[in-house]
Amino acid sequence: MSRKSYLVSLLFSAGVVLSHAFAPAAMADEASAPAKDRSMMSRDQVTRILDSNRMILPGQGVDEKVKLHINGIDQWISIRGKDRRNPVLLFLHGGPAAPAMPEAYTFQTPWEDYFTVVQWDQRGAGKTYRANTEEAMAPGMSVKGMTDDAEQVVTYLRERFGKQKIFLLGHSWGSILGVTLAQRHPEWFYAYISTGQVVNGRRNEEVGFNYALRKAKEEGNQTAIRELEAMAPYPGNGPLTLDRIGMRSKWEMYYGGLAWGRKDYQFDVDAEELSPDYSREDLDAIDKGSLFSLNHLLPALLATDFDHVTNFGCPVIVYVGAHDYTTPHEVTEAWYANIHAPSKKLVSFADSAHMMMQEQPGRFLMHLVTDVLPLAQKAGDGAPAEVERDR
Template sequence: MKLAWLGLLLMCMNMAQAETPSAPTAPPAQADAAQVAKDAANYRKARQAVADLEKISAPSGIQETYKTMIGGVEQWLNVRGQDRDQPMILFVHGGPAAPAMPTIWQYQRPIEEYFTVVNWDQRGAGKSYAETDPNVVGDTIHIPRYIDDAIEVAEFLRKKYHKDKLILMGHSWGTVVAMGAALKRPDLFYAYVGMGQVISVRENEGVSFDYALQQAKAHNNTEALKELQSIAPYPGNQPITRERIILARKWPQYYGGMTAYRNESDYYFDGPLLSPEYTAADVHNIDRGNLLTLGRLLPEFVQVDYSPVRSFPIPVIMFMGRHDYTTPSEPTARWLAQVKAPYKQGVWFEHAAHMIPWEEPGKVLVSLLRYVRPLAEPARKK
């Protein structure tokens, strides 16, 4: 069954179509029971192979997945690293409700050699979705609550793993949450790393729309032109409604604004099917979490604007995809140029759009080692 994961990265609306079955794709009707059983067994073997590859065997390492009470509801954490004494990264995923945990097997292992990485399924997202009645969680779906959750997670991790501070990373929607947490509680973090950073939603939407219109004209795409012109000028002075933002996101992502040089990102949307951390029910709950959170957060999300922030209390590093037209990088680069911070650094990923860790994992690792890890080194040497 095809499902639209309306929130990855937001960002709020991703019109990419994703295959999210609860089991391997069903064989043709004429296939016999033996073939069905064989296919199911092969699927289980594939997941086990990923689990075996991901296994951390080093005596100094850590590999844990568990739930804990955060902000009054149980939420899931995944903690991985080859050496528990390495600096710890708290990764705040995109969406809303697009957890990174089920796809970290695709890109994270090299990072785990130099950092302990924590992935957190936010309230209403992924594995956390099933822990609390959606009707109860639904009333708490507000940006300030997510920011407070991130702070509570950071405090929990510091205490449990005996860390002075953490490195805070956000991706897409997660940058709204993480940046808010860094501004509110800078004492918890060595540095903030933004990827697919959201500075001003309205500005982002305008840049993204203009890119799509330019590409549609260049490719004489009459379907795209008709749909885009139906909401022009965008965003203009009109409200950014669910219907308008879905249409506005569709064509920039088709023209490589989500994954560079591609009109689809199936590697990401199908990735959870091989996740050792996710059951079939967890995979289905990704989509349910999107539906739970998106409508509730959209009115607040479209008002997000960090451009008035002229001073940042901790080191800030921005990873920017040159081809990102899901959360365009140009506004982030302009903001970074004028902000005052103890340390700041912009890193351009020339062959990436929005999915930087998946698209250029090698450069992500090198950049973390060059620009981020030294910020936590003095504490490790005490």
């Protein structure tokens, strides 16, 4: 239910040309430009500058991309952190097949002072999609199969870094895998961090639709009213087609239910184009992987029902955007009220919708440090605290 597959592949893949930062001429070899002329920079130049500004010193830190062979296919992870002693945080991206790795540089770099952060391109997504045939990936394209994959990623990380426990952050579609994995192996995790939680797939559709229609009527947007009312009652009892979901997503996004105060998600698309972690070929694989994954996983996403999955054996921290109608915040808040766990905490981000880590990155970091990190520090996991010195 994140941007690339659940929204953008529905809205943009049908031939809409995205406006990118660089025209083809700007992508030419650097030698073709006048010496020291930075008015037109190639993608390679930009990514080099971005990468140099987030440099991790060798030795104590880690900056690696690792290809793991998991359940019959090659799967890619990125591992970045300033201090290997820090706790590991595994980020389960949304979608399905909406990898966070290409835009992670826009929000993740400060996290790396406190955590060893792992981005994993799931089966069917990004680098992992590009590394395999669709025929090889297809047998595991299910919640169970992808949770099995996630188990192997966690096992690798625990062994690689000598950690009994790590942090698990699930965002959007990734929150389905996150809940499932936290239920299977609570002993593996300091906490499950729920972000943009999918609680009930069909109820999400209903609440998001009603929000968009309400906002359209308040604004007198006759185009939106006509297009949305043509689908009523929504979602109804019948099958949900990509066209119907795309129309709901279009207007929910237009009214800020994905990124608050924004009518589209172009800022993220543009950021991906400059990703220091993705090649041009990796970027091209995103939409292909999204469409492949939707064909396999959309029914499972819509059938998700965690209404009564509320007993956890590890701490649970739930982050919601106060304006989120992609995974509606009120649905998540009601679910949170029924959670039983060793400890739990709910944080609402007042100026965010579904993409809190990008919309309010400073506050998101603050809560990772104040809500999440202490759970590992109590167990003695992490680098020594900073020493305050008078100057």
